[in-house]
Amino acid sequence: MSRQRSMETILQSEYVTIGELVRLTGARYSTLKYYTEEGLLPFEQGETNLTRRYRREESVARIALLRRLRQEGETIPALKARFAGR
Amino acid sequence: MHDLTISQGYLLCSLGDKGTISSLRAEVQVGLVASGVMDLLLEGCGTLQQKKFDVAGPLPGRLEPLSSLYEFLQEKPRILEDIASEYNFSFTDRRYNQLLQDLGRSLVTMGLAEERQGGLWGNKTCYLPDPQGRDQVIQSLRAELLEAGELSDEAAALAVLLAKTGQLGQYFSKYERGAIKARIKELKHTSNNKIVQEMVDYITALVVVIAVC
Numbered sequence: 478m479s480r481q482r483s484m485e486t487i488l489q490s491e492y493v494t495i496g497e498l499v500r501l502t503g504a505r506y507s508t509l510k511y512y513t514e515e516g517l518l519p520f521e522q523g524e525t526n527l528t529r530r531y532r533r534e535e536s537v538a539r540i541a542l543l544r545r546l547r548q549e550g551e552t553i554p555a556l557k558a559r560f561a562g563r
Numbered sequence: 564m565h566d567l568t569i570s571q572g573y574l575l576c577s578l579g580d581k582g583t584i585s586s587l588r589a590e591v592q593v594g595l596v597a598s599g600v601m602d603l604l605l606e607g608c609g610t611l612q613q614k615k616f617d618v619a620g621p622l623p624g625r626l627e628p629l630s631s632l633y634e635f636l637q638e639k640p641r642i643l644e645d646i647a648s649e650y651n652f653s654f655t656d657r658r659y660n661q662l663l664q665d666l667g668r669s670l671v672t673m674g675l676a677e678e679r680q681g682g683l684w685g686n687k688t689c690y691l692p693d694p695q696g697r698d699q700v701i702q703s704l705r706a707e708l709l710e711a712g713e714l715s716d717e718a719a720a721l722a723v724l725l726a727k728t729g730q731l732g733q734y735f736s737k738y739e740r741g742a743i744k745a746r747i748k749e750l751k752h753t754s755n756n757k758i759v760q761e762m763v764d765y766i767t768a769l770v771v772v773i774a775v776c
Contacts, residue, residue, distance in 0.1 A: 480605070481715035483566050496706035496718075503699060506706040528712035 492521070492530040501533070502540045509540070515553065517543060517560055565673050568626060569605070569720050572700045573598040574666045575675060575692050576725060576734070582679060582689030584663070589651060590770045592659065594728035596650045597766050599632045599662060600643070601720045601759075608633060611761055615642045628669040631661045643765050664688065670696075701734045708743050719750055719759050727766040 482490070487497050495513070499506050512518040513529070518539055520529040546556060567575070577584055577591050584591050600616060603609045606626055610619045617640040622633045635641075635649070635658060650659045667690035670676035675696035681689040700721075707718040725731050726747055731740050751763055 479713060479715060481717040494706070494712065495710055496703055499702045499706045500699070503695075504702075505698075506702045506709070509706070529710075 487533070490533055493533045493536070494528065494530060497533075498531055498536055498540070501537055504540055504544070512540075512543060515557055517556055565675070566625070567673075567675075567700065568602045568628075569717055569724070570595065570598040570602050570629065570666055571669060571673075571675075572704075572717075572721050573724050574663075574690075575670060575697050575700055576721075577728075577730060578676070578690055578692045580691075581681060582676070582691040583681070583687065588728075590728045591730065593647055593651050593770070594724045594730075594766065595666070596632070596647060596659065596662065598720070598724050599629045599666075600646065601724070602626055602629060603633060603636070605716055605720070609636060611643075614644075614761070614765065615640050616646065628665040629662070631658065631665060705735070705739070708746055709739065714746070714750070716759060719747075723747055723750075723759070723763050723766060727763075727770050 482497065484500065487493055487501065490497075493501065495506065495509055498504070498509055502509075509518060513520060518531065518536060520531050520536075522529060543556060546559075551559075574595060577595065579585065584595065586592075600609075603622075603626065604611055604616075606623055607620045608618065608622055608626065609616050611617075616636055618633070618637045622630060626633070632650075636646070641649075650662070653659075667676060667678065667688070670690060670692070671678050673696075675693045676690040677693070679689045679691055681687055704718055704721060707714055708722055722731075722743055725734070726744065731743060735743060747763070751760060
């Protein structure tokens with residue numbers, strides 16, 4: 478185990494964990510997990526113990542966009558179609 | 564989101580909707596003191612040897628709300644049971660109330676709680692927790708505990724505290740609780756952090772004592 482990274486450190490990191498994305502965006506863990514499973518939130522699989530890691534800037538921007546589109550009424554299937562392969 | 568200490572996170576999750584910790588829930592009150600001790604240990608302000616806490620370093624600024632606890636521990640090395648006895652089983656609750664007030668006000672400063680007067684006679688200070696802030700703590704904990712990968716000391720400590728003081732049920736489903744308890748059990752055997760291991764034993768022992776009383 479190790480100490481939790483401070484927000485200051487997280488904000489300077491290229492990669493973050495899903496837990497850190499929760500802290501950065503205020504989104505619910507279950508939501509981010511669901512977006513990840515549905516391919517809406519790209520991640521990279523770390524080599525050690527297969528931990529998923531996310532590019533911080535792109536992920537935060539993607540979550541903000543997904544949130545806005547959902548508020549505008551876009552459905553999950555529509556979002557999946559929009560972001561397919563992106 | 565703020566960088567909360569373990570004790571701030573624990574208090575936020577333990578405060579009821581009326582902004583108090585019920586005096587009938589002694590285990591939750593013990594947990595609050597234990598969370599403060601845990602913060603001090605993890606920040607290197609003290610060491611724990613044979614269940615005796617000894618101050619070993621200065622108090623960092625972010626742990627300012629624990630200054631009364633730190634000063635008490637600075638007086639002399641104390642065994643954990645003595646700390647609980649002085650804080651949780653004294654006649655006046657003076658030390659406990661001071662700790663609660665300092666931690667509560669730190670949450671107010673962060674915008675995570677609102678200070679109000681309440682209680683039966685309206686003379687008790689209450690700290691109404693911000694539901695969104697509390698949810699953030701739980702979501703962050705959920706993300707760490709239910710994902711594969713390394714668990715941070717802070718998440719492990721908070722999970723143990725909530726589990727041993729019977730508070731997981733209000734935030735996690737039965738399925739999640741099963742997974743979390745398995746993770747804590749695993750932690751006890753695999754953790755390379757002796758502090759967390761010892762605190763698991765300490766909190767477990769205290770909760771058993773309270774249950775017997």
